[in-house]
Amino acid sequence: MMDLGFLHPFFLGPKAENQEFFEQFLLEFLRDHAYWRKNFHPADGNVVPTSAPYRDHYLQFIAAMRKELQELSAELKNAAPFYSPRYIGHMNSDLLLPGVIAEFMTMMYNPNNVAGEAGPATVPRELEVGWQLARMFGYNTDPEMGTTAWGHLTSGGTIANYEGIWNFREVKFYPIALAEAAREMGFDFETVGPERRNLSTYSKWELVNFSVADTVELLAAAKQQITASGMKPNDVKRFKNTIDRETLVGLGGAAFFAKHQEIPPPKVIVPITAHYSWDKALKILGLGLNNLVLVKTDKKMRLRIDHFESLVAQFEQEQVPVLAAVGVLGTTEFSSIDPIDEMVEIREDAYDRGFYFGLHIDAAWGGYMCSLFRREETNQFCEREEVREDLRYFPSQETYDAFKAVADSDSITVDPHKLGYLPYPCGAFVARNMGVIDFISQKASYLYDIKDDRSHKSQIEKLINLGQFILEGSKPGCAAAAAYVTHRVVPLNKHHFGRLVKVTIKQCEYFYAKITALAAELEKKVLIKIPFFPETNIICFAVNVKGNDQLALMNFFGRRVFERLKINRFKPLQMKEFIGSYTSLVKGKISDELAEEVLGDLEINSETFVVDVVDQQREADHIFLFRHSLMSPWLLHRWEGRNYIDRYVDYLRELIEDELVKLSKSRPMEKKVPKADD
Amino acid sequence: MMDLGFLHPFFLGPKAENQEFFEQFLLEFLRDHAYWRKNFHPADGNVVPTSAPYRDHYLQFIAAMRKELQELSAELKNAAPFYSPRYIGHMNSDLLLPGVIAEFMTMMYNPNNVAGEAGPATVPRELEVGWQLARMFGYNTDPEMGTTAWGHLTSGGTIANYEGIWNFREVKFYPIALAEAAREMGFDFETVGPERRNLSTYSKWELVNFSVADTVELLAAAKQQITASGMKPNDVKRFKNTIDRETLVGLGGAAFFAKHQEIPPPKVIVPITAHYSWDKALKILGLGLNNLVLVKTDKKMRLRIDHFESLVAQFEQEQVPVLAAVGVLGTTEFSSIDPIDEMVEIREDAYDRGFYFGLHIDAAWGGYMCSLFRREETNQFCEREEVREDLRYFPSQETYDAFKAVADSDSITVDPHKLGYLPYPCGAFVARNMGVIDFISQKASYLYDIKDDRSHKSQIEKLINLGQFILEGSKPGCAAAAAYVTHRVVPLNKHHFGRLVKVTIKQCEYFYAKITALAAELEKKVLIKIPFFPETNIICFAVNVKGNDQLALMNFFGRRVFERLKINRFKPLQMKEFIGSYTSLVKGKISDELAEEVLGDLEINSETFVVDVVDQQREADHIFLFRHSLMSPWLLHRWEGRNYIDRYVDYLRELIEDELVKLSKSRPMEKKVPKADD
DSSP: OOOOGGGTTTBSOTTOTTHHHHHHHHHHHHHHHHHHHHTSSGGGOOSSOTTGGGSHHHHHHHHHHHHHHHHHHHHHTTSOOTTSTTBOSSSOOOOBHHHHHHHHHHHHHOOBTTSTTTOTTHHHHHHHHHHHHHHHHTOOOOGGGSSOOEEEEESSHHHHHHHHHHHHHHHHTHHHHHHHHHHHHTOOOOSBTTTTBOGGGSOHHHHTTOOHHHHHHHHHHHHHHHHHHTOOHHHHHHHHHHHHHHSHHHHHHHHHHHHOTTSOOOEEEEETTSOTHHHHHHHHTTSOGGGEEEEOBOTTSOBOHHHHHHHHHHHHHHTOOEEEEEEEBSOTTTOOBOOHHHHHHHHHHHHHTTOOOEEEEEOTTGGGGGGGGBOTTTOOBOOHHHHHTTOSSOSOHHHHHHHHHGGGSSEEEEOTTTTTOOOSSOEEEEESOGGGHHHHOSSOOTTTOOOOOOSHHHHHHHHSSGGGSSSOSSOBHHHHHHHHHHHHHSOSSTTTHHHHHHHHHHHHHHHHHHHHHHHHHTTTTEEEEOSSOOSSSEEEEEEEETTOOOHHHHHHHHHHHHGGGSOOTTSOGGGOSOBOEEEEEEBTTBOHHHHHHHHHHTTOOGGGBOSSOSOTTTOBSEEEEEEEEOOOTTTTOEETTEEHHHHHHHHHHHHHHHHHHHHHHSOGGGSOOOOTTO | OOOOGGGTTTBSOTTOTTHHHHHHHHHHHHHHHHHHHHTSSGGGOOSSOTTGGGSHHHHHHHHHHHHHHHHHHHHHTTSOOTTSTTBOSSSOOOOBHHHHHHHHHHHHHOOBTTSTTTOTTHHHHHHHHHHHHHHHHTOOOOGGGSSOOEEEEESSHHHHHHHHHHHHHHHHTHHHHHHHHHHHHTOOOOSBTTTTBOGGGSOHHHHTTOOHHHHHHHHHHHHHHHHHHTOOHHHHHHHHHHHHHHSHHHHHHHHHHHHOTTSOOOEEEEETTSOTHHHHHHHHTTSOGGGEEEEOBOTTSOBOHHHHHHHHHHHHHHTOOEEEEEEEBSOTTTOOBOOHHHHHHHHHHHHHTTOOOEEEEEETTGGGGGGGGBOTTTOOBOOHHHHHTTOSSOSOHHHHHHHHHGGGSSEEEEOTTTTTOOOSSOEEEEESOGGGHHHHOSSOOTTTOOOOOOOHHHHHHHHSSGGGSSSOSSOBHHHHHHHHHHHHHSOSSTTTHHHHHHHHHHHHHHHHHHHHHHHHHTTTTEEEEOSSOOSSSEEEEEEEETTOOOHHHHHHHHHHHHGGGSOOTTSOGGGOSOBOEEEEEEBTTBOHHHHHHHHHHTTOOGGGBOSSOSOTTTOBSEEEEEEEEOOOTTTTOEETTEEHHHHHHHHHHHHHHHHHHHHHHSOGGGSOOOOTTO
16 A cells, blocks of 8 residues: 655645644734735835724624635535545545645735736746746756746636647747748748748648648748848838738738638547537637547547548548647546657658648646656656556556656646646636747737847746737736646655655555456446546446346436435535545547447347437436546545545445335336436 | 725725724634633644743844844835825825735634635635625626626736636637537537527638627537437547637637638737736737737827727738627726727627627726715616716716626626725636636536536536636635625625725815816916826826927926925935826827827927927936826815815925926936936
């Protein structure tokens, strides 16, 4: 058994075990803040007189405030107890204390990270968080070693996903705008692009297949060649304005593609398991949901590489640009890991043939798992055996290869407010090539700005007015402080943060074994199946009553069992033994082959899995699954000989047995069978 | 003089005067939270043993954490002291205590308002905040009275602005998609749209000029007529899919406008004073910056209605759709109030002629000023005289009329983290017609869902999975709790929140008088001019040396004076007497007529105001202005006979005199004159 001792000071604790030092820290920094106030022009005296607290209106205000706050406090206690090891539902847990304290302390100062002036301590820390994350992913952050990465925080993964697409779009269609402007100005750029030819000699199709690095270099070459040409300042300005007008952001999608009819609007390729924010991204950015292309998944809920490859081949052949392919590192429902390495390979091969697309990793959930693969001193990627220590299955060779290839992507979404154990809101976007900022900046100074000092200090100076380079505007400096302090105290490598992550994976392996054992034990009465082998730290299973072959009944039975694992805000929380979550495999969203397999294992007639339910007694449009995110790190804590997982599985057995008894006594189908989203 | 007593319990206070009860509340709710934890399955025992705090690794962790936190605390103290009445810079101030305490309390529970399951107490409160704000703006929130508003929080005003445009876009182009799908299905809708004709009889130009209300009604009629027709479920589904495919979000902008070539891509009209997030909106949403149309401003930095009207007429005549016009209620640089009432009128007239556009109010800054115009019991809009009480100029008739017309807009951006005195991040988007959500929802259930219970309770149920209806995904429940509790304790009407707002405006009137007096006093040495009469609570002024007619020197002198009003992170904060901010009127962004007038008053030769600076000794591309946001409510607090504004103006006199002496001794132009953005 793993020693969980290292975790003792990390969290407030399920029983608020660390309350004492938490209080102590909060008071220390609260008072520190208060004395800061008192020490700024002390002679000014008080604006709130010392007599104020004895006045009626003051006391009434305090009383009214207390009433509202107590009501809020009471209602908050009906929420799910994320801090408890008995909460094994969604991707929530107790929070890392360094983050909570830093967040609270900083909130009192209330910095705004939209610009350095409003967040002088926290904007540089936010950029440093970007580099901390980038290093964990294997992106280069050392200016001496060439192109560096950059990253920043967002309100969440959804915004980070939008930024991925937005960045790719502005970079991808820039060469066309530059070529257009150059033609208009009667100027040409020499030995640029992947083939080192004059810009004017590239076809539009070639121009939309420049890589991110090609385009960043193209811009640098353009600056240099314009400067070298001795062009007059007014002409440089006219050049710049022409480019701005001709870009996709200038013209808008409609006018841009109307002007360049040879180039159809671009596609974005994601696995069917991708989060719904990808739908939103295509809609909101005006790219069109019809241009979102879904890739089928395999038996481990990983993107099917053969299908991906054939889609790439198809678009290449049809000369349809692909803006981006998205690999998911830890799907939110199953925590499955897409084959990033194979996606990288296909991407590289395509680029060699002159067909390029960006590769974005949606690691909102799984991003922090990368810490488990990094050595402390050198930040080197670990050997598989090093990672595997103490674990049974993780990482499979496929998973290992996928994690290793993360460094070859162009950009990454990661949510410190998920597996980073930090408070909301804390998402992040990280890009491998900092050069992209010149294409999205609100102040397009790029044709003038030819100085090239790339130290972190000068990078911070360049990015200090952060709102110019990101989707959002005003943003909380306290989130940056929380992430920064946490990453300093619990560094993102296998010896620190990685150990915490490892505990969650270890728990999942144990959980898998226990559920498998329960399945064997109950095999005469029910079929318990784990449809997708849990690669990391989320596990799903389905329960069918032995002898039943109708999906509607299986779902009904599952929901009845689940009823007691679900928060009910009208009943005291204390009545709950454990809290879980569920997910649904929806007809049409899962491939027929895969559904057939899953249902086959459960001895369900796959004909009862339908798009349009006609016979509610038999059919359903979804497959109900129990789902557990094993994020609480205390699940293997044992007392009286049993840990939380043992106890949960015992409880589950009890629930199943109970419902079997009830089922045998009733005709459950008399009730309305709920639909996927109820 | 106003009595500031009512403010005594509102804030922690510039000298942390309310530290005692702040500590007391924080500890109360921290402990309340801790005991909640202890009371969930108490028998489970501790996972952190009581011996843990005596172990080495535990103590090392605490020590490392303290080091990082202390470093953070130290750096935070170099930031601007937002809480102090000596801070009269940007739009920052001390925070309302109910909000800070609610935020802190809720953060410990860490709810996620993406969905009710993750934020059962805070999602309903967030929607309630939307209605609180809507009521303040005069939108209907009573289901009995017809169409109701809805609103929600965002990470900031930037995101809220994007949502405004996004909502308008999806609604505006929906009728075309519906008509297209109906044609394909061989179905027609009867007596719909502004002219109550069959849908098939409308031209595309007419279809893009349906109002928001028309389109919401159209959708309701479509549902009803499809249901009444007895169409088969499969056909209904096919119909629905066809609509989805044909919408702008389905096709994407490029394919949509390629298909409907009669309709050019739409314009968005904003005043030149609009925040740069509007540029970002057009870029990110793929609409194209070239389609952002800027309206000139008048001598009060208000949108010039004649120019606006002529633009509207032009687009109508050219048959170019206008997605939205944006009026700014409190520009971020000058706090000027656009003539919303006249914009409404022009919009209504245009609609009567068959030309429609949405009207969005960017009230990020000024939104909370609306509280000053609402009566307590009835929420009625006050008479001008009621608002004016205690004030000298505010509200001018124009300003009053503008505020009154806010209720006639379609949607509003407001930032509780600005004039709402709440911590970051807390922006908000409010829409007058809740029907818009059917056009932006991620689950397009609209053709089925014909139940029409519109009580708030059922509206909360409908919106409980909030992430389906907004731009963001995961979002902090603590921000919702902070805004909700604050609005409950300090309600949004003239007797509560309005009083706080009034203090800020009163301060500005006093400030105006003092600066005017200073200008008279120093008129032989310098010209001090207030270029734009301060309508609300931000004031700008320029200082020129008497006898100088060159802009470069004026700017240089202003910057030298300002140097001592600026935070310098390498010097102790305590050395600062006052902290201000500045802004620049940039050549090309301000109209030539207006610039001529402003410079004339300052006796500057307007030929020295140029786009491309050649002679740095004389010319500049911007006009430097001192800018003060008077958000701290303590500026009129007086001791030893003088208040903070008196003291600031005295200090300013001193700075000016000092710099005049220095100037007379040197040739300042030997130094490099800085540019607008230095």
